[in-house]
Amino acid sequence: MQARDLAEAFPSATMDTPALxxxxxxxxxxxxxxxxxxxxxRPIVVLPATQVLRLGLPRYSQDDPALARVIDEAHxxxxxxxxAGRTLSDCLSEQKGELPxxxxxxxxxxxxxxxxxxxxxxxxxxxxxxxMIGAITLHTLLDRVLGR
Amino acid sequence: MQARDLAEAFPSATMDTPALxxxxxxxxxxxxxxxxxxxxxRPIVVLPATQVLRLGLPRYSQDDPALARVIDEAHxxxxxxxxAGRTLSDCLSEQKGELPxxxxxxxxxxxxxxxxxxxxxxxxxxxxxxxMIGAITLHTLLDRVLGR
Numbered sequence: 001m002q003a004r005d006l007a008e009a010f011p012s013a014t015m016d017t018p019a020l021x022x023x024x025x026x027x028x029x030x031x032x033x034x035x036x037x038x039x040x041x042r043p044i045v046v047l048p049a050t051q052v053l054r055l056g057l058p059r060y061s062q063d064d065p066a067l068a069r070v071i072d073e074a075h076x077x078x079x080x081x082x083x084a085g086r087t088l089s090d091c092l093s094e095q096k097g098e099l100p101x102x103x104x105x106x107x108x109x110x111x112x113x114x115x116x117x118x119x120x121x122x123x124x125x126x127x128x129x130x131x132m133i134g135a136i137t138l139h140t141l142l143d144r145v146l147g148r
Numbered sequence: 149m150q151a152r153d154l155a156e157a158f159p160s161a162t163m164d165t166p167a168l169x170x171x172x173x174x175x176x177x178x179x180x181x182x183x184x185x186x187x188x189x190r191p192i193v194v195l196p197a198t199q200v201l202r203l204g205l206p207r208y209s210q211d212d213p214a215l216a217r218v219i220d221e222a223h224x225x226x227x228x229x230x231x232a233g234r235t236l237s238d239c240l241s242e243q244k245g246e247l248p249x250x251x252x253x254x255x256x257x258x259x260x261x262x263x264x265x266x267x268x269x270x271x272x273x274x275x276x277x278x279x280m281i282g283a284i285t286l287h288t289l290l291d292r293v294l295g296r
Binding site for chain 1: 199206263264267
């Protein structure tokens with residue numbers, strides 16, 4: 001069993017994807033991450049769903065958790081409005097580290113090791129040109145190795 | 149809207165939960181993490197799904213990604229057998245940092261900031277005694293703030 005056998009169609013995003021659209025896609029499709037690709041369809045980064053949330057948060061609430069406490073509830077409920085007008089490029093500057101992407105012929109062991117190492121429950125599968133042909137989720141991997 | 153309004157029933161695990169059972173639960177229920185509680189039901193740690201994978205990986209495949217490459221595919225397919233006989237306590241030693249848990253009256257902003265800060269798509273909700281009464285997932289949070 002190789003990566004190509006586990007790869008599934010998976011939505012991708014670009015640096016220009018509006019943050020609000022990304023958030024809606026994460027919610028609608030129950031995605032745990034977004035694969036951000038360049039103009040040629042090559043993965044640049046896999047953005048964890050929790051990091052899209054960050055875009056909607058006022059700066060002070062991240063710097064000092066105690067300050068998030070003082071905001072009244074109504075305000076808190078609409079914090080995602082802050083997403084409006086922003087794109088994924090605004091939250092990618094601090095996304096460094098190893099890219100969670102595998103080649104078509106990578107094995108289950110390699111995929112699992114990469115997921116564990118990068119802590120990414122989504123890995124992109126790329127062809128020889130580095131172009132994304134699909135993705136593998138942690139749940140898909142578990143289903144297969146557990147024989148479900 | 150407060151944490152108690154968003155909390156849903158969520159399965160918990162203990163240090164003694166077999167790793168294989170934990171993996172099956174993650175797959176069956178499409179969970180992104182497991183809340184590990186003590187004997188009184190108080191959360192100790194929220195274990196990301198990717199870190200349960202780690203338990204099934206041979207040590208060498210984590211230390212040196214290139215070595216995972218040399219394992220034949222058949223072997224790779226059954227690596228999860230390594231989970232047998234192990235418990236979650238075996239993978240909790242390195243889980244440090246802030247506990248992704250909120251109080252019942254915490255606001256959406258506080259919950260979102262905690263998810264972003266800890267990078268955990270699951271946060272436990274605890275009562276005044278610190279006992280888990282449910283959990284909030286990133287998708288549930290997004291649904292509510294996006295007005296779906």
